[in-house]
Amino acid sequence: MADGMALTARRKRLPPEARREQIVDAAVCYFAEVGLAGTTRDLAKRAGITQALLYQYFGSKAELLEAVFARVYLDRMSPRWPALITDRNRPLRERMLTFYAEYTGAIFSYEWLRIFMAAGLAGEALNRRYLDHVRDVLLAPLLAEIRFAARPDVQPEMEDLWNLHGGIIYLGIRRHIYHLPTPDEVMPVIERAVDRFLAGFAIGH
């Protein structure tokens, strides 16, 4: 009677698409926790399936990791951000704060940060492509906006913007990579950082 559920729960049949989604979900969680060198057996055990079934849906572990990368990165970049950044009807400071509130809300997760960092260490080209995209689609337009608002004699460079960006991202790194205590609310810290940055280029709030 006690094991009735456990026994009947075995061999649950799912439509391929749902099963594939379930596997990728479990894989994201698993590899974020133990690193990309995690084993297919442990992953299968955590997903509640057999190891052999993984190879029904993915030809190899590398292919499964590709699906994990895609799941983690796709649709985490909101297509609204470029328009938000360049909307000069709103104050620049407000645009930046809204952007970073949404951006950190999207990527400050245990899974995203750890898998992104692990991919970087593993030499995956994905990181470079992603950060090139961040630079071209988000930071470059933002830099243009700041330059437009800044005094002509104190114009920021892209490297200054990377510095602001990095200081913000580092908060997530401390929290999720190093497991260090961080403020529950990140926006007050980000707000002060953005204000210091804008003030440094003589942009009043």
Add this chain to the structure above:
Amino acid sequence: MADGMALTARRKRLPPEARREQIVDAAVCYFAEVGLAGTTRDLAKRAGITQALLYQYFGSKAELLEAVFARVYLDRMSPRWPALITDRNRPLRERMLTFYAEYTGAIFSYEWLRIFMAAGLAGEALNRRYLDHVRDVLLAPLLAEIRFAARPDVQPEMEDLWNLHGGIIYLGIRRHIYHLPTPDEVMPVIERAVDRFLAGFAIGH
């Protein structure tokens, strides 16, 4: 005749201390490149010794990694930095720039950053201990200095200092973890970041 050197080069006997140093050196380089999941066989091959010899000097792979961690972190924290930071005979800005010039000079290396990041992902307690040390011995005194120099109505918090610190460290992360192009000279970027930071707390240069 061609293989004379190669053959006679085998089985070179070294005093234990020198051999151990050589192994740790090779291990630092190897694990930084391929990650902590690298194999003892590949490491031995790269070090030019047999795999069995590793176990003459280290009881296990974990013990070898401990030695790698120790090598990477020990003596990279200069004991002069606390005194430098609190030396009120020098301008605060100059102290901060000198400190970050030396600090980044010490840790902005391929080996240090990658092994430190890999250790963080692996959940090693080392990262937390190291960063606690950074906070207590370096950032906390620095924060006190900045508060001393700042106007009483705009006092920075520790989290603001982490933000400055993170923006600087992120430069090394982009360079050595993500393999992205970064400026050859980091000090101009750091100098501007420090100036913006100090200006944000109404500290003139």
Add this chain to the structure above:
DNA sequence: TCTTTAATTGGTCAAATGATCAACGACGGG
């Protein structure tokens, strides 16, 4: 030169791991 010490090696074992395949059985169609 001979002896002794111990640094070094090739060989090997057991466990772990990626990958494969024949067989099983849950579900829908007839």
Add this chain to the structure above:
DNA sequence: CCCGTCGTTGATCATTTGACCAATTAAAGA
């Protein structure tokens, strides 16, 4: 109710990998 499809499983293989040990041999001392 039976049958065929195909999602799923248990078993298995070939490698890889951490770890160990007896045999080898380079180097120091008498």
